[in-house]
Structure formats: C-alpha cells, structure tokens
Amino acid sequence: MADIIQLLPDNIANQIAAGEVIQRPASAVKELLENAADAGATEIKLIVSDAGKALIQVIDNGKGMSETDARMAFERHATSKIRNIEDLFRIKTMGFRGEALASIAAVAQVELKTRRAEDELGTYIEIENSLVTKQEPCACAPGTSISMKNLFFNVPARRNFLKSNAAEMRHIVDEFIRVAMAFPGIFFSMSSNGQELFHLEAGSLKQRIVQVLGSGYNAKLVSVNEETDYMNIYGFVGKPETARKTRGDQYFFVNNRFIKSAYLNHAVNTAFDEMIAKDSFPSYVLYIDLDPSQVDINVHPTKQEIKFEDEKIIYAFVQAAVKHALAQFSIAPSLDFTLNAEIQGLDAVSKPFTTDQKDAASSSNLFKTFTQKNQAHFIEKNEKTDLKHWKDFFTSPAQEQNNAQRSLPQQLQTVEPRPRALHVLPDTTLLQLHNTYIIASSNSGFLLVHQQLAHERILYERYGIAAHGQQMATQQSLFPVTLELAGADAALLTDLLPDLLAIGYHVEPFGNNSFVIQGIPADVTPGNEKNAIELLIEQFKHFSSDIKFSKREKLIRCMARQQAIKAGQTLSQKEMLVLVEELFTCSSPNVTPTGSPTYLEFKEDYLDRMFGR
Template sequence: MPDIIQLLPDNLANQIAAGEVIQRPASAVKELLENAVDAGATEIKLLVNDAGKALLQVIDNGKGMSETDARMSFERHATSKISNIEDLFKIRTMGFRGEALASIAAVSQVELKTRKADVEIGTCIEVENSVVKRQEPCATPVGTNICMKNLFFNVPARRNFLKSNAAEMRHIVDEFIRVAMAFPNIFFSLTSNGQQVFHLEAGSLKQRIIQVLGTSYSTKLVHVSEETDYMNITGFVGKPETTKKTRGDQYFFVNNRFIKSAYLNHAVMSAYDEMIAKDSFPMYVLFIDLDPSVVDINVHPTKQEIKFEDEKIVYAFVQAAVKHALAQFSIAPSLDFTLNADIQQLDAVSKPTSGDAMDAITSSNLFKTFTQKNQAHKIEGSNKSELSHWKDFYEPATQPLPTDLHTTSQQPASEGLDYSGYSLLKPEPKFKLLPDVVLSQLHNTYIVTPTAVGFLLVHQQQAHERVLYEKYSQAVHGKQMPTQQSLFPSTIQLGAGDTELMHELLPDLKVLGYAIEPFGNNTFVVQGTPADILDGNEKMAIELLLEQYKHFSSDVKFSRRERLVRCIARQQAIKTGRSLSQREMLTLVEELFACNTPNITPGGNPTYMEFKQDYLERMFGK
C-alpha cells in the first residue's frame, strides 16, 4: 500500500489555522487594533465598508516596521515578543503569537503600508491567499496602514456563514469598544461606510466610559481603587439604579486585556447582593493588574478566556473591592435614623389629635401590642362569622353589573389595554365568561374568575402577554399593525451598538406599528408607535424593547421576527401591581379565552390556574 499521509500546502494550512483566529470581520478588527496598540500608537483609526466584508482598514501613527519586518510579519508564528519559553509568562502586550497577520492574509487580500520614523521611504506589500503579490518602496506617513479587502474571498463557504451587515457591524463595534475602553489614553475613531460612528479623544477612563456608554452614566459611576502586593484593581461600577436586563455594559480587563469570566462576574454580582433585582445586571469597567506569571492568557485562540494561578484570591479581592467602593459612597444598604423634615409637615403630625381619634388609636390591637406587657406575640382570634359566607364569593353574581361595566371584546379598553383591531380563526374556547359575572382582583396581580364548575386564578401580566403575542404574531404574518402618529415626534439617541441593532430591526418594527426614521449619527425620530403605547412613553418603550431583545436567550434558535414579537409582548404586557377596573379585567379575560393557546405564555409559563368545586370541597373535608 502506498503512503497516504502528507503535509498540507502552506496556503491551505494557513486557511485552516485562520479559522481559529479569524471567525468573522470583528475578529480581524480585534487583532489589527491590538497590533496598533502594541506599536505604541497615540492615534488609531478604523475604517469599515460593508460591515468589514469589503474593507477593513486600520491606520495608526505607531513606530512602523522596516522592510524586512514588514515582510516577516505575514509569516506564521513570526513575532518580536517571544524568544524563549520564559518570555511566554512575562507577556504584557496584546499580540504575541504571530498568528494575526498570517491568518488575515490567508483568507483576504491585504495591502500593508508602513514606515519607521528614522527612514524617509516606507514599504508597501500586497498579499493574497498567503502569497506575496507585490513588495515595493512607497511614500507613507510614519506608522502602519493596513487594508484587509474581500474577507473569505477564497473560502466562499465561510463567507456564506456570515450574518447580515447590521449583525456583523454590531460585533465590530463590540470589539472596537473593548480595545478603546482598555486604552483611554489613545485616540480612537471608527468610520463605517463613510459615516463616523465613534470619535474618542484621549482622556481619563471616566471620560472614555461616558464617551462610549453614554452621558447617562456621568453622575452614576462609583470609583473602585484597591492596591495590594499581589494585585491591584481600578475602574468604575454603576450605582444600583443603572442596572439593566442585559450584560452589555460589563467589562473586565486583566493587564489591559479584555476577558470573559463568569467566575469574576459572580464576584461583582455578589457585591451587589440585596441592592439590585435578581434578574438585573450592574454596569462595571474594572481593570485587574497582576504579575503575568500568575496568569495564563494562552488558553484560547482569541485570548478572551484566561486562567489564574489562584482564582479564589482574585474572586475575594474583586468582591471586597466593589463592596468597599459601594459602601464608601453610601450606596450599600444602611439604616437611616435621621428624620425626614417633610414628615413634620404632614397633617398627621402637624394637626392636634381629637379625643375620638385618640380613643380609636389606643383601643386598636396594634397599639396594645406595643404598649402592654406580654402582647408582642399575641394573635387575635379571628371572627369566624366573617367566613360563614365564603362560598358566596365563588358563586356567579346575581346582581347585574352597572351599565358602564358591560363590555365585549370589541369595546375599547382603558388606557394601556387596547386589544381591538384583530381577529383570529380559533377553536371553541375551553372557558366562557358567565353572564353578568363580576371579577375580583387579588394583590393587584391575579384576577379571580368564577366558572360553572369552580373558578380560575388568572395571572394578569402573563395572560396579557399571551394576548399580545397572538395579536403581534398575526401582524408579522400578513396584517400590519396600525400606527398611531405622534403629535410631537420624539428623538431617541442610542449607543453605537444599539444603533446598529435598531437599523437591523427597523423593517420588522414597521410591520409591528412603529414609525421610526434615522436622524443623524446614533439618533432616531419616533414618528409613531403601536396604538397601545401611552403617549409620552415612546422613548422608554423603545429603549426597553432593545434591552429585552438583547436579553432574549440566544440558545433558542428563533427567527428575528419571532424574537421581536415575544419581546414586544413581554414589554407591553400590563405589569403585576397595577390595579385594573372591572372593564379591563373582563376584556383581558375574554381575550385570553379567545386565544389559540390561552393556558401558557409564549415562554411556557401558565396564564391561569383552575380550581374546581369538587377539589375545593375535598380541601375542606367535604
């Protein structure tokens, strides 16, 4: 048998290796920006066309390269930063393995222009499919100018796996922000298709955070700074009111390198314990500085996952530093024994108490509990006569409703509960409202709905979410939602990442009743919204919609429209804690019974629980 094992050609081996490093245009952005930082640049410009598929260009004013170094930079594992194994554990630069340019040149057409300060003529090199096509002297400023054109032109199968331009641009913005945030002392700019997206002047870390994440953080940042012999931590965390439903504004840097670490994120979350809701995420930008010898950054091709020699020490230090910062700025919970001056102005304090009122107060059980001996744990016996007619609560009401409380699904509901304007072909509903029924609301969360054989306990928020989901599902499958034009259009300014997401969602939002138009850099004009959004809440509704869309589980492979419909239904559903009128409750329950799948939300949570009369009687031993 002939031998069958052979060495791969260099260009094919480079293409295979490039798959580990260059997965999409954003991967190349990260590598090229980090190379510019390593070159000592004080100004770095990123230019993008067609979301990086047509062009990625990075221009820096760093130290540049000689003619020989420029040629060697495209060889695999050619690096100036490692000469022996010990150097691998002293790395403080961003790039060091010599894979970036070789991988980029294997899957694109690259043009490199570079010049050192001590020479008058620079070098121009063109590389395509790992082959040098041209190398010649050229006139160019000091620094490096590298263009990557037609990504994956020679691997069409991988190019087909790239997402839409808006999606790829969001990934580019994410990588750009991570590098720009790590080096606030460097000027960065990002231009996409001729339009400037970022212009970040060099400054302090706080200035960079506000430039990137928005001016809303300008007064809501808490400074973190702790130093020990083992490690230092600096940066900023957001006050509890800045929490969001997504992790978007969370940045960890170890020796100025962005990392992802669920372990350290848990340390920060535990520092916020009892200050924020369980499903909320605080903002933080934290820099950990420690000896490179106790960190292994070479465990992942993108170098975003690292290993610590002693994770427990780092965890405890991060948690303590954040806790200390929050406590130092009086953010942490504490007992406040000072009397609010406004209390003195209340009628109950400022006006004298009448004799009758004083008698009523002193005779109350609460007053006796605090003033009489041996009363602290006393439980008053209940008046059992009050429970003698409990079954009447579950019987159909014999009293007719007031005229203004009769309603049908065609009648308009009160503010925020508009279900009109749609009809679906549905099977016969399992439940029907009893004639002249009176509904009751429990804890401003549940609607007690009598039936012929018992009662239903309807969760108002989850029931409304199901109703809205079916309403919007019909809209995206044919019948466009009506738009309520705003008398005074409002403008909304978004961060760069949310701007790209908004551009991606605009066509689908139009189908769902939103009239939104781009208006300059990172700004949109809201001309109209679906009819059920309260006037004046357009901005908040759209911001919340974007947050929930990003928060939507990426593990579940729904289409973009399906995710959007689910997010809008969840966002616009009436919330628990809101008191509903009789008309609102009747409309909501009737519309729920008319749904195709009335018993669960789109996410699988129950919308109601059924309690049958025989079950209730068994509970009471009947």
C-alpha cells in the same frame, strides 16, 4: 494499496486556522487594533467599508517594521512576543500567537505599508490567498498601514454566513470600543463608508469613558482604586441612577485585555445590592492588574475568556473595592432627616398657631373623641357630628365600575369574539388566585389560567399578524422621548427599526447613538417608552434558544414577553373576562410561544373520580 494521508497545502491549512481566529470582520478589527497598540502607536485610525466586508484598514504611527519583518509577519506562528515557553506565562502584550496576520492573509486580499523611523523607505507588500503577489520599496509615513479587502473572497460559504451590515457593524464597534477603552492614552478614530463615527482624543481614563459612553456619565462616575501586593484594581463604577435595563456599559480589563467574566460581573452586582432594582444592571469600567503568571489568557481563541489561578481571591477583591468606593463617596442609601424647603414654607409650619385656631380645634367633636377617657370606645351618635361624611371617602358601586373600566389595560379593553372550542360559562364570576391564576367555569368543568402566560400568547399572535403585513396602529407621542445608547446597542436598534415600526414603535435616529421615540403602539400605555426599548434590546441580545429564529421572530417573542401583564397584578372581573375571551380566540391558545401551558383544564368526570364519586 495507496497511502491516503497527505499533508494539506499551506493555503488550505491557513484557511482552516483562519476559521478559528477570523470568524467575522470584527475579529480582524480586534487583531489589527491590538497589533497597532503593541507597536507603541500614539494614533490609531480604523477605516471600514461595507461593514468590513469590502475593506478594513488600520493606520498607526507605531515603530513600523523592517523589510524582513514585514514579510515574516504573515507566516504562521511568526511573532515578536514569544521567545521560549516561559514567555507564554508572562504575556503583557495583546496579540501573541502569531496567527492573526497569517489568518487574515488566507481569507482576504491584504496590502501592507510599513516603515521604521530610522529607514528612508518603507516596504509595500500585497498578499492574496496566503501568497505574496508584490513586494517593493515605497515612500510612506513612519508606522504601519494595513488594509484587508474582500473578506472571505476565496471562501464564499463563510461569506454567506455573515450577518447583515448593521449586525456586523455592531460587532466592529464593540471591538473598537474595547481596545479604545484599554488604551485611553492613545488617540483613536473610526470611519465607516466615509463618515467618522468616533474621534477619541488621548486623555485620562475618565475622559475616555465619557467620550465613549456619553457626556451623561461625566458627573455620575465613582472612582475605584485599591492597591494590594497581590493585585491592583482601578477604574470607575456608575452611580446607582445610571443602572440600566441592558448590560451594554460593563467593561472588565485584566492587564489591559478586555475579558468577559460572569463570575466577576456577579461580584460587582452584589456590591450594588439593595441600591438598584433587581432587573437593572450597574455600569462599570474596571481594570485589574496582576502578575501575568496568575492568569492564563490562552484558554479561548478570542482571548476574551481567561482563567485565574485563584478566582475566589479576585472575586473578593473586586466586590470589596466596589463596596468601598460606593461607601467612600456616600452613594450607599441613607435616611435624610432634613426638612424639605417646600414643607418649611407651608402656612402650617411658618405661621403661628393662634389662640382662636386653638380654641376652634379643641372645641370640635373630632378633638374630643381623641382626648376624652376611654375614647377608643366612644362613638358619637349625634347626626351633626364632624364624622358624618366619612362615607364620602368611598365611591359608589357604579363609580367603582367606571373607575375599573378606565384603569383597564388598553390591550385588554377590546375583544372581537371568534369561534372557539372551549367555552367559559356566561354570566359566571371569575376568581383570581394569588393575583396570578384565573379560575373560570367551563362547559365541562373548570379552567385554571395563568394570566401572564395567557396574555403572552395573545400578544404574540397580535404582534405576529402586525409584523407580517397588517401594521399595528401607532399613537404619536405628545412629548417625544430621547434615548441615548452605547455604540453597540445603537447599532442593534438601528437594525431593528423597520421591524419595530411594523409592531407600532416609531423610533428615528437622532445624531450619534441617539434616537427619538416618536410613537408607540396604540395599545401600550404611554409613559414608559424609554425603559421598554432598553428592556427590548436587553432581551433581544440575550435571547437564548437552540433554534435559530429570524430577527423578526425574536423581536415578536421579546415584545410579547415584555408587554404581557405580570404575575402578581390584580385584575378586575372585566379584565379577567376579556383576557380569557381573547385567549380562546387565539389559533393556539393552550401554549405560549416557548411551549409553556397557558391553562389547565379540570373536567367534571376527573373531579368526580378525585372524590370517589
């Protein structure tokens, strides 16, 4: 019987390895930018076309490579950063595994131009499918220029799984910003399809943060700087007013390497306890320097998740450093005992209390009731008393009903009754329990309706109809609101604009990472447009589900969850009635989009059995 185990050809082995390192265009961008930074460059330029699918080019003015090094760089496990096993535990550079360029060469068409400063001529290499197709001397500037074209051209299945250009561009911008943040002393630029998106001059860390996150942060950053024998932590946190509904402006770097750590993020959040709302996230750019032997960065292919030798010490240091910074810069909340200038200017404060005014006040019945003996038991019976108009503070029942109608949420003011299986008894009084549940008598017992989940189902079906053809009405904003986002969030919102328009949000791009909210859905109360969009982006980014929903489906679910009236909100009789009526006109009134029940039905015979009848 013939042997069946065979060695894979190099090009196939490289393609398999590439699947771990190069998952999308942004993965290649990260590796190439980190290599440029490791080469000692002071200027790094990133050029992309077609969201990196057609071209990714990184140009640096680093130390360049010799002819032999240029050829060797594309071999698997070839690296200049590791000589022995001990080096793995004291890594201070960025890329280090020696697989990045080999992986890129396995799934793209690569062109390399490189020259050392001491060499007269550089080296030009073309590689396709892991094979060198051309190598020759060339004239070029000192440093390295590497271009990868037609990503996954030889793995069409992988190419088909790439997302839309806007989505892939968002990931590329993410990676670019992370490397640019790690090296503020290096000039970075980024161009996409011939248009420059970023031009970041070399400067201080604060200058780089303001360049990337926007000038609004210039006066809203608090410096963090703590040095110990074990570790150093430095950087900036945003003042509480910069807290946002999205996690976009949060960056942790360990030994200049961007990391994701929910554990350390929690340390920063707890340092902001009682300074920001619970559903908001603080902004920060923090750098941790510690002995490389105390951290293992090779636990994840992207090297964004790392393992500390003692996480609890790092957690305590981070939390203490942020708390100390906030206290040092008097950010912690305090009572203000100074009198407002406007109050000081009032007649009652600035002008003297004349004798005539004093006599008039002391002669009034109201003054007497508070100065006579046993005044707590004294009630003036005289019809002419000053207290006779106390009833005017309260509205009549008719006025109360009108006020309730005016305060009714717009999305609950109209209902078109349609046939339904369950019926709430007419002319019945609904009861709200704990400002969360609605108790309604039905034709067979009673219903216990969860007001938030019920409204979520109503809005989900309404937005679903709008998103699939019948566009919702938009109310134009009298004063359009400008929204500034981080680069990645801006790319995401750009991708969502057509779907947002379908459900009534009219948002237009307005310069670099800025948008103008021109209109909102007709049934949404104006005044909270900015927070609504920010929260929508946050929910969309962290949409968790085992099922792969379409982009539009995610958006509809997020919108329904966001706009639904919340548990704890007091509703009037009319609001409760409209809510229950609309729920039972839905196609699936009994569950939310996520499968939670919207109501429970208690039938009469079940109630009888409970009481032994």
